[in-house]
Amino acid sequence: MSPRKSASQELTKEMIIKEARFQFLEKDFHQVSMRSIAKNLDCSHGALYYHFNNKAELFYAIIEDYFSTLNKLLEEVVHGPGENHEKLHDVFLRFIQFGLNHQSQYELMFMIRNTEVDSLSQEAANLSYQKFAQTVQSLTPKDLKVSNIYSAFIALHGFVAHYRKYVNRFEEAEEAAKLHVEFIIHALSTTAQL
Amino acid sequence: MSPRKSASQELTKEMIIKEARFQFLEKDFHQVSMRSIAKNLDCSHGALYYHFNNKAELFYAIIEDYFSTLNKLLEEVVHGPGENHEKLHDVFLRFIQFGLNHQSQYELMFMIRNTEVDSLSQEAANLSYQKFAQTVQSLTPKDLKVSNIYSAFIALHGFVAHYRKYVNRFEEAEEAAKLHVEFIIHALSTTAQL
DNA sequence: TGTTGTTTTGACCACTGGTCAATTAAAGCC
DNA sequence: GGCTTTAATTGACCAGTGGTCAAAACAACA
Incomplete structure (x- = not known):
């Protein structure tokens, strides 16, 4: 119904990393899921894969x-x-x-x-x-x-x-x-x- | 269609452990799945949960x-x-x-x-x-x-x-x-x- | 206005651990 | 033999995972 966010709330690598890092404080690699990150960023988990090829790459960042x-x-x-x-x-x-x-x-x-x-x-x-x-x-x-x-x-x-x-x-x-x-x-x- | 195996091929804790241990030689805890164990034992993965309450219990054995x-x-x-x-x-x-x-x-x-x-x-x-x-x-x-x-x-x-x-x-x-x-x-x- | 490129969506895939009603075999009993 | 109980098994189902991708929607530029 509504693909693509308006410019003001476009996703950036930095935002994703920030959220991942935040969740990473309390949970470990296997417990932090791409979906949970996406949820807190109010985007679909698919969007994350536009910025990072996979979970490992994100976490390596x-x-x-x-x-x-x-x-x-x-x-x-x-x-x-x-x-x-x-x-x-x-x-x-x-x-x-x-x-x-x-x-x-x-x-x-x-x-x-x-x-x-x-x-x-x-x-x-x-x-x-x-x-x-x-x-x-x-x-x-x-x-x-x-x-x-x-x-x-x-x-x-x-x-x-x-x-x-x-x-x-x-x-x-x-x-x-x-x-x-x-x-x-x-x-x-x-x-x-x- | 065919619940319950005939006596000759009934599942035992030992059989499950044996298979789990076997797969465990090459893969680690997270890679060995209940389903892969069940598959090699020609049974459904649900059957395993009759013998062990959960994966951890099986592996603790x-x-x-x-x-x-x-x-x-x-x-x-x-x-x-x-x-x-x-x-x-x-x-x-x-x-x-x-x-x-x-x-x-x-x-x-x-x-x-x-x-x-x-x-x-x-x-x-x-x-x-x-x-x-x-x-x-x-x-x-x-x-x-x-x-x-x-x-x-x-x-x-x-x-x-x-x-x-x-x-x-x-x-x-x-x-x-x-x-x-x-x-x-x-x-x-x-x-x-x- | 149209066209082009970038980003996002959400349906989809194959997988995971776990649950449970329904089904069937075996065992016990008469 | 039949009849009942009990133990074991199935397979559909749940909620979750990482990952893919065509389609849609926005942004930017002509």
């Missing part, structure tokens, strides 16, 4: 931002005040904090497998890891083995992947997080130099 | 076995030959091996969140972790901090959760796994006693 948010977070710590040892502690803790306070985003960034989301997302994740690795090395006096930095990353990832089942916000797991970070840093700081 | 499989695996190592230090190494490696060679099972056992699968599964996971913790302590000369054992577990979990994105079988990640296990054991063996 969101995720991109989050990678740079994470990267900025790490950089902030590095260039901030304090001793290197404490900064390292902080970097680890903030990574966990990010993961637990942006669970559905973290899921898409680091947990969803190849096929489900773009391979672009994979690349972004790799870049993000490299950033992490550089950061860790730059905050450590010794030359760390690459494999040990990787292990540290994986151990952090494990914390997020595990606690997201039980906890909704970082604060609820803060004590455990500190202990875990302590554990990782201890491991790093006592491993043999390259 | 599968997962139960896998928890005991994992537990047995760990026990085997403990009661097997060799030095404690090597056994510990082996336990860690086997945990990873289990995770990467039974990915969809592992997902259900340790990664899917509260609401999606039964809370029964949560309990089973906790029990499994306790078993793990006991095992680790029994293979270690020192009194380990509880939090450190937990960190070790989380670090292992992180490895599985991470590599499952890139790898289909343990063998493809074996070298990396060994390095990671080395890292964890180093951390454990140099932490302060309680």
Whole structure:
């Protein structure tokens, strides 16, 4: 009966992303549907497919931002005040904090497998890891083995992947997080130099 | 037209589990549908709901076995030959091996969140972790901090959760796994006693 | 005014988990 | 044997999903 909105209420990529991001705060990838997004934007779900080829593409657009948010977070710590040892502690803790306070985003960034989301997302994740690795090395006096930095990353990832089942916000797991970070840093700081 | 099968081809819980487990080898929880299971069993998908209240219940029935499989695996190592230090190494490696060679099972056992699968599964996971913790302590000369054992577990979990994105079988990640296990054991063996 | 291009609609597809009245086989009983 | 009860199965149905696409309606420009 009434295809096409009047100019004043035309759909934009930004509007869609905004709404998707909003719903994404409370639900995860599988729970946020194209239809629910369309509903809140007062348009048909078909219209979304004019702006994005598929759901994964839409959500990747969101995720991109989050990678740079994470990267900025790490950089902030590095260039901030304090001793290197404490900064390292902080970097680890903030990574966990990010993961637990942006669970559905973290899921898409680091947990969803190849096929489900773009391979672009994979690349972004790799870049993000490299950033992490550089950061860790730059905050450590010794030359760390690459494999040990990787292990540290994986151990952090494990914390997020595990606690997201039980906890909704970082604060609820803060004590455990500190202990875990302590554990990782201890491991790093006592491993043999390259 | 023809409700109820003749006795020879009546459905049993076991048949359903068998088929589900079979499909579960190649696909994950979200990809294996009640209908695809029913199709291969030559019955309607409605019939499955006579034997299981819902999909989660069916898959929990599968997962139960896998928890005991994992537990047995760990026990085997403990009661097997060799030095404690090597056994510990082996336990860690086997945990990873289990995770990467039974990915969809592992997902259900340790990664899917509260609401999606039964809370029964949560309990089973906790029990499994306790078993793990006991095992680790029994293979270690020192009194380990509880939090450190937990960190070790989380670090292992992180490895599985991470590599499952890139790898289909343990063998493809074996070298990396060994390095990671080395890292964890180093951390454990140099932490302060309680 | 007409024509061209862009955006939106809504019907449609094939799928999902789940429900349930109706039907039929088997089992128990006389 | 028949007669009744009970257990299992069907298939239509529901509400939902991601995705497609011809048709319609608006915008912009000639």
